[in-house]
Amino acid sequence: MQARKRRWSLTQRQFTLLGAFLTPFILMTVYFIYRQMAPFGSSSLLTVDLGQQYIDFFAYLRRALLHDPSSIFYSFANGLGGEMLGTWSYYLLSPLNWILLLCPGTLLTTGVFLLTVFKYGLSGLTFAWLLDKTTKQTDLKAITFATAYALMGWSIANQLNVMWLDAAYLLPLIFYGLYLLMQTGKWRTYVIWLTLMLVVNYYMAYMICLFMILAFIWLAVDQFTNWRHFWGQTFSFAWTSAVSGLLAAFVLLPTWWSLSQSKAQYTVTSFKWKFEFFPPKMIAKFFMGAFNFDQMPDGTANLFIGAIALLGSLFFFSDRRIRLRSRLTAGIVTVFLALSLCVQPLDLLWHAGQFPVWYPYRFSFIVSFWLIWLAAQTLTNDFQPGWLAIAIVTLIVVAGSAYVALNLKKFAFLSWSQILLGLLFIIFALALTTLPIHHHWIYPLAFFVIGVTEVSANAFISLNNISYVSQGEYGNYTNELQQLVDRVQKKDTGAYRIGKTFLRTKGDAFQTGYNGGGVFSSVLPKTTPTFFGNIGNPDGDGFVEYSNGTLVTDSLLNMKYYFQQKQLSGALAGTSILPASTNKADLADYHITNQDHWATTYRNPYALPMGYATGSQILTLKNKTADPAQYQANWLAALTGNPSDQHLYTAENFNQVDFQNIGQQTKITGAMLQKKNLLKPAKITLTFKPTSNDAYYLTFGSTVNPDNATFILNGKQLDQYKTYRNTILVSAADHAKGKTQKLTIQLKKGSLWLENFTLYRLNTAKFKRAVKQLQTQPWHLTKHSNRYFSGTITTTQRNQVLNTSIPYSKGWHATVNGKPAKTHKTLNMFTAIKLPQGNSTVTLSYWPPLLNVGLLVSGGTLIVLLGGWWLLRKRQ
Template identity: 45%
Template structure:
């Protein structure tokens, strides 16, 4: 039976040269073969010793994938909350952004050390499904038929956005689902059917709310574009009503994820939303013309740059010809032109850019919505470039003139991501494409169809290869060896101690190592981290930022407070490079009890720690952060917890200071040292001899890292380099009478010795306060990611059960079976007011608004069922 479908202002009759299923299969396989061949050529695992891991994929997502695999197989409760996320954090909203793609289930079949191979398979699958989804849309709409479909589906699957963002695997599902949502919307508007649209929009919202927001905006534009095809305003209002109702139902079904996620965002990422929108262009829109050259992308375009929108010369010409094609409804062409202009403005006009990105400027990867513009361009091209469409000479001449003008302009630009070869290749493909368009299809239909596919496939493949050749990647050996070593070490600890504790280390591949290997740590890098945690970690001298925390600069005090019962350090740093990159230096761990050695990692047990919850003095509830000195703040916290008047740290003087090629100074901290001879090396040496075996710590302000490198006794001080607060460095422990020389080597003409001071830990005072706090531990009888149960004996001078669980409204507490209100201590942690005596305590975590979301989702599912059933009866 012949079916007729109306879109783009004219009828397209369906005549297939190939069986539909064959075209769909090839549309999937073609991008897979093209990109798979490239990955094999680059020796990407499993084809060789390289990997696809780079930037965020190598520094963040791969660890989340490992967490996903482990949690799904062994610890499902960690899908709700995990103590591997910094000191602890919700995961329901985090997973909604990173991990709810059903395609991630493929990763179950790849062990941790070979997860990079799973990433490659997953990437290829998403390339293939993108092509399949667009081909499916074309077959359903009958815009194109037969082998011609492959030109448009491959251009979509290998567009400039997906190539530039293949490392952002969590976004790529949007490429697959977008064509399905578009077909569903068309069904809502013209066929009055709801199932497809509600289903796929719901899937998109559950899969990744961030990209779903962009697709929702596009559905509005798409609806507007379709208005001229609806006969009268009454029908348009009914169509609009159907669109709104279906969209609201899809949103309602998604509330089980959306509501808890929105709450999470408001507590974390949403706090950085831009409230001051400037009426300005972020860059000259003409710079976008450079992106019309094949392969116009490199590493420098990741943090900041223009939208990646290359879809092949024929597709871009198809967009232009759509606007010029008088066979298409004039009002629809005008709307298409306005929507295209809206997209272009969105790439560079700040208010529109923020609209697409939910009110926040992207941190790296600008114009994240440009995949929709790629889809839009190819959809219009597919609508215009029909078999029977023959461009007029003036139209081709217009294309040629515009093309020459664009390449002439690009020639005047100085950009790092385009070379002369790319310009020549791009111009050559453009001219070939114009010649192809000038040839009548009727002259040789089969050859014409084949040329359409060949030109497009060669065009976008060349662009993809060129772009990816400019990116460097982590080797499989580097990833695999580190992962194996870390997993072996943490497994040793877990096998010997099944309790609840945290693990600290002085080496790091990424800040999500705890999620990679499944242990409770103090590191995390993710967009949903609550701001109070980085603030606290920075205040106690740790590297921290808006989206990360890293426990590299602990002291005996913070180790004890935060419950780091086990420590891991590289035994022989020279033998470990580069597979165990150092991130800290902790000689105060040397006197801890050795536990094991594995893969050059020494494991020790710290007996001077506090449990996850313990009895403390009520003073801690009123402590405010009124000092920028991290060691003073650590002391204040411990003193208030133990109700002790004795400070834990004492400032120390240096025995000798040596200045080389800089001016002398009586005071070190706060002084700006300047080179006397600009071209010569310069140093400031600080010497002291410990008069006790206590731990000694040096504080260093964040500006120092940019202007100096530090050595301790001629050994490079290993330090994680990204931090914004004053950090604490352990420079001596158990070294009484041994001279310690700290040398600052100037990198530039001057050095500001910001907050550089030396402190000694008063071991006796610390031991006294620790013993006081260890009197009332919460003895756990049950511990999981979401539930902690135990007994505690609170003393008379204690009125608070203090925890080192980051405060979250999702935590609910009961004491002796009675609900109690959770308090926030130190503006960071959960605490409970409690009376002296023995008590049973239960802490349970449930994502805020999860129950509300479940109810709304259930009601919306019911509404969808009745809507679809009622609609079927009245068709």
């Protein structure tokens, strides 16, 4: 009899766990099939950052692991080049990412689909595991709570931040490990899962660690027997948490170094104790479908958990079966979490001292977990609330709903239908939790149907508010760019960079495996966007895009090849699969090497090698100008040692300027254009006729952008990347001697400040002489990879240096003729090495800073743990 009972109990548990995995897994799979997501249709899960950033990192992951291990620690697809451990630890260390290895090329979108639905399923599975181990919840009720957790509003809103979803399925395991530690003193479960979380994603792990402190306080109060026991638990919690950090040191230490160069430099050091918004506004997020695109950059926290879990969490505080001290402590924790969602310093605390750029209140999954956990503690089969508790909970729900309904105009993401539907589910949930039907067979079925239907409806409504990249848009572009890259790399195996005049994402180089000049990353070193801003290219705190290269920067940055989209005519006009991102008239100076239906490939004859010998003036060059044209001239002059090169660019006057519905201006640069009649169109037309075949460039200040005006050059809209915060250089004409050039600027607003708006002519002959001089002493590479360069170089004078376009990092280690050599930083960006006169063999190799220390710490900690465990087992 006992054996039969045990077998039934095991089967019941398997049913619960399997159901908890399959329910969210199937629900989201069915929804994605309905939306025709790849591989089931013509759409994809790519949207916002997933389509603009993460998909490129996933392609890089496949290439690094399967084809190019040298790029694991350093990659020249990372902007102009950069370390990669920070990228791995933030984006790519999920154990589920191995799925992506099965999805080559454009099938990568299928891999993203599989990643997403598996993480939904695992979230349900691990939460059900926690309930099975710590509560009386089983079968359909446990599956309902697990599904409410897996499909909580935070997960639905952040499924595009797919690397964060690891936190959702690991949090229940970590919490269970802490629960087990507090109950029995067994520490392995807690240490293993917390260590894994720290390795998989340090950012979300930080938030979980903060929550573990709150959870420890609650568990310690709940289990309090005497002070000696309490201090013993505190010691156990402290040392096991520290051990997890030490075991993860091989990732955390080099990541800390990476962050010190990038994200950590944007940490907020001053703040005000204030509410970020009126706190009751959060109530609206408990209604289904309370999410749309506008909530991504600047919304309130995503808190939807379903009516059953919400009511259950409220009833927890009146449940007399639970100790009063436990309920009071839980109340304090809940209030702290609520305040964290609206009080600025607490919000900053959860985000490690930095205001999130998009996706605010990223820690709200912890709030949802906490509320669902409280509900699962309360809504057991023997729960029967008193009338006072029912009245108070009903009053809270009615008051909150009334506030949202009366202020519905303030919540653009809600409609009356959502309000009424939400109230209907609240009524159902209230009936389920209060009526004495808990032991009837229909109760768990109704619990499941109502709970799962509501969270499914929330997912459906919320995700229907978001648009996605089509599979064709992603696949056609990627296939074409990959073919262009493969053709070049097959013929030229050297060390060089590739530029292009079209763009899908700033991570195209990661996607198709070439050395590029753009990247979008949260761990981008601050020096990189600073440099891009100096040379007249778009930059931001987390991105750079080499869309505005000139003949000078193309040469100095080793942009040896360029891809340009073709302008299709006739019936195919405007149908290019390669969306233009810049105007580059100076390609007229380059040589066509190949072309296909969509694009032309150019070779830059002026591209300098990755390294070459120059005078030592480059070591002492300081930036003293905000003009990108002058910055480039100063840079080149420091390399050649010729002061006349500082006058490489010459400001030119326009031949004619015509104003329409704008007041006349005597000076164009810095002019404030004002509409005379706000109701009529206004434009300014500027013409110039080049007197030589030199390259001509325009500088646009940050106000002279596509948001404020439309730019028409010679009858065609001027292509330009939209986001830039510094002055950029725009290629306007080349090889156009005697041909009139006409630029029309159409105002989109009542006024336009022509900030730093200047026409420049590049002295092409002087530029060519300078490049020819620098090409005479190249670094002849005999071996090269992403993290290793070796070659010979000959210097003819004393005090010369090897100047490279390799971004400076403490991870680069140099040798000259077999002896260690010091690396120097030029332009606060690149690497240079002092050379002796004569022939030299120079090597540069990269190894992540602090990685060796991290490996020693992690390895030593593991050895000590295993040794202690072995000794303990031997004694026993």
